[in-house]
Amino acid sequence: MGFIIPITEFGNYLLYSILVGHVALQFVPNENKPKVSIPKPMLLLFTLGIIILSLGPIAQTVSYFQGGVGFFLTVQSVILDFQVGRAWIFIGLLATCLYLTILLNGSKYIQAILLLLMILAVGYSSHVASLSFWAGLWSHSTHFLIVTLWTGILINVGWFSKEDLNWSKFLRWFTPFAVICLIIIILSGIYLMLFIVEPKDYVKAWVLPYGQMLLLKHISIIPVLAFAFINGVLTKKAMKNLSFNPRPWIKGESLILLFVFYFTAVMGTLSPPHEVEFTVKSEGASKWVEWLLGKDILTTLQTHLATSFQSVLLIILSILFLFLILFSFKQKRLLPAVFFGIGFIAVLYFGLMLSLV
Template identity: 35%
Template structure:
């Protein structure tokens, strides 16, 4: 339940970010994208509800541990804990946005996208305020986590809204000309902030693969491979495809990119509900190792081991297979075969995962 609620929370943010950003763009520079106002209102209302789920889970757990009533524990969390204070601000901001979206006069106002985007950005900041990075590093952690989340949701939010709510495929070339630049900027911020966050939360990146958190972090990172392959073809391969085939339709490829984005949101939702392993050896004293890791790892496991790379034949073969899948992806793109290309992108990530896991000793 908690993972589903977190995934839906990220999707709601992405839809709001994408819809409001696109409405700021002149109609001649984008396809006709119509996200229903009711859906935007539903997303605004859902954000505080979905944000409450982990708080509710924490209150139930602590209430049982400290032999307090649920109400007492929830009151303590809301008034004293950072996550509780962040939820209060999230609730107020989301209700304000919901009221505005419920007003017909506001929906038709030309300033509506600016106001909506501003409030959604505030909501993203409150999410960053409640993050692990914020609890560890205060304002610095809040800023970096918020920047990471905002960049991701703007980039992938535009992909999702364009993919599933476009009424036509007009103005695609001018759309891609500005969106490719924006996506590259968002990707740069995402990577920079993400690496910084890792130094905060997962300083022992490779050793963390022994834990469920580290495994999911690795899977999330490898899912960037098919996402970037699709982003590259959608952003830079489109013009060449049009020269070869004037009837080429890029929208289905954008939908494929949005599906990979959803997979990344799912991985992120799992990560968000696990404590990051600042000290892997200490974490292994209280947390069981990942079943994926123990199944694949060829050595003798103990909590005090330090992982290092040793590339063997199996790793090289898997790495070569990943390269073959990447080459195959581009070949399928040139021949406009979406499903095989999509599968090859995911297989490239899977083979890369296998190559890395078989390389550790």
């Protein structure tokens, strides 16, 4: 169960992104975007997939409580009484309506409204909404909407576009749009994080599984920014060469974004450490972190960052990888750029973790 639930959450993020991007691009004039074509059966399958994959959090909740009153009573209680269950019912109804709307070639406005309501249901079922309902609902929904909007458009034009026309016009409006999305994502992300981890406990939280995923998520955003710089700035200059094809580099950015999705998905299945010190004492630190640091972690009162030769070397190497992403673009080599992006995540992660004492 611990392995399956993050996969379902990851799949959910991906399907929402594709559908949101698909609907959003319908509002963009044809002359300002590459031609994007997703077969209708695939769109219908994605819609049904959301209904199925949204069962993941319900399955996780049921697994926590079924020992007390039995499986069927637990399922009934979770679906009818828990926010995550009520949200799934709402998402299921809306997704069914979206399925029919797509099947019957319905209005793009109806599709957009249905998706917005589904995203609100995701916000309703979020952990933050259970702590502070209205603040959590709107902040999580906004964060999720903007992430799926930005990522979804990238996935649609990167993986489902059929022509090399209108790329310059597309990048002309998408670049400032992506910058605005990024600003909103960062601000809303920080706001959401403050519900879970206090700034003074951010580094200390790294000794916990949740903190590990939070760190990896934040690290993985950096190579995304490098690819965004490539696609938003460098690609415009490269487009002067008529033989240049920007699609592979948009694919590269979307691939790195999948790492952000996965770390977020895993993080969503872990217990948020509202009190890091209490969580360490009651549940224990991550076994992986204890093995990596070579010691038992019984308290975080003295936990802090301190440089060492190994950590500094790894951090410098990670910065080198970041520049190599840009160098790979100059060499027009996508695969090395993606590998350098993944390498950056891994190397900077170990560099920071080995700084933890």
